Amino acid sequence: MATFEPIDAHQHYWDPARGDYGWLTPDITALYRAFGPADLAPLRASCGVARTVVVQAAPTVEETRWLLDLARNEPSIAGVVGWVPLDDPHAGTLIAELAREPKLRGVRPMLQDLPDDEWIARADTARAVDALIAHDLAFDALVFTRHAHALATFIARHPALRVVIDHGAKPPIAAGGESGFAEWSRAITRFSQFAQVHCKLSGLATEAAPGWDDSTLAPWVAHLLASFGPQRLMWGSDWPVLNLNGDYERWHACAQRLTTALRADERAAVFGGNAAAFYRLGPQPAG
Template sequence: MTVESVDSHQHFWDPSRGDYGWLTPELGALYRVFGPDDLKPLRDAVNVGRTVVVQAAPTVDETRYLLDLARNNPDIAGVVGWIPLDAPNAAGLIDDLAREPKFKAVRPMLQDLPDDRWIENPVLTPAIHALIKNDLAFDALIFPRHVASLKIFAERFPDLRIVVDHGAKPQIKDGEAAWQIWADGIAELAALPQGLRCKLSGLATEAAPGWTAEKLKPYVDHLLQHFGPDRLMWGSDWPVLNLNGDYAQWHAAARLLTSHLEAAQQQAIFGDTARTFYRL
């Protein structure tokens, strides 16, 4: 029996909604509507059955937009939304959204915030307790420079399920100059006692144009070494991926770079870890 694969990280958006500050006409191919009908043939071609759709705008309105899509599309297994975690009503908002069966996690856009240490702010505490109470998870969208603060945050909330998006975004195009700080950060995060998860996603976007699986291999190997297959989950980061690759190319590269693993370990990366972590 073939076990269903899961894409743990993709996006849908409609620029006319007006709340994607980063999504501008200068981004060319990304500046259009991307919806479930656009992704389905790409998923079908590589036998990916369901997906987790992740927020791309820092608004509750966009979260509700994604939940509306999920309600009408069985292929969307879960939604990672956005909440103003530092707002006085954050805990109440989380309680409200938790009533939606496909609402699985929240993601503050940490990489875009002016304060790299924002995640350490004690004002977030009521919201994080609300996540834990409702059995919801936390996506950490970080660069290597955020590792120290994420460690403080994770140690403060040992019962919170945390996944690191995009392998903490190694600056692959910068080569050896950026390797060590990323590699050390991954080792530190993976060693935290609550067992953080990590997404095998976003690497193509951080690589130089014309990347190959061989170019990504040291990064995938390092993630495997420290997180292991049972704590890694594959994601496409589509359609952002289209800036420097395509769905089939990245899926094939990830499959190739994990092909030496046992079947059950590959199954973990391409489905089981996401199913367990997000309660799909």
């Protein structure tokens, strides 16, 4: 039986003093401070998580370079998902330059924050996508249900591009209601029909109302598993954003309980193996 290293497929490090996190304002008191590897280390140890994939939190190349600098001497960072201006005429050259850093494993355009929900289907991103494919880099899709049509159009246009849906496409858990679940579940099913698409079992606690428990998240997790199976689903914490409505150990334990029906090797894949394969992560350094 294959053994998989436990990996957190989605978390963030940031420092508000850098000044390029437009969404991170002082009124978000739980998050408005610097978060680095030393802050996460005891939480990883408690949950048995060996390494992580660090995902961008600012739409700037400068933050991507900062994360890559951080990753260079931090063994717990297995890979970095950065940001590039995908519609820039010189995006291909920039991606080629950044790809010289071995821990760059993908890019994310923060689609949820763009004013045009159809941007990813309309923008001229061909040069950037060609470069991502050429350098074997992945594409993280940060979307809501309302982006489903545009993202599906983009995915269909680029069958060689590896895509992962962040946070299960941010389902409307707090709102409740059958219509919200139905619309979201159709979008997830549609994404899962593309063989190159994976999905992150992450961010669900943040989308739930305060006081969530296993039963709150169970139907949403069940649909993600039914759609993508244990072969294309990867667990992520979304820490420290998670701190807005939960904590690392609580979410990790919840996700473990909600996947107990899987075989041991399938759970190991969800909690590490799939992230390693999807992001082409190198082996953990010895020592």
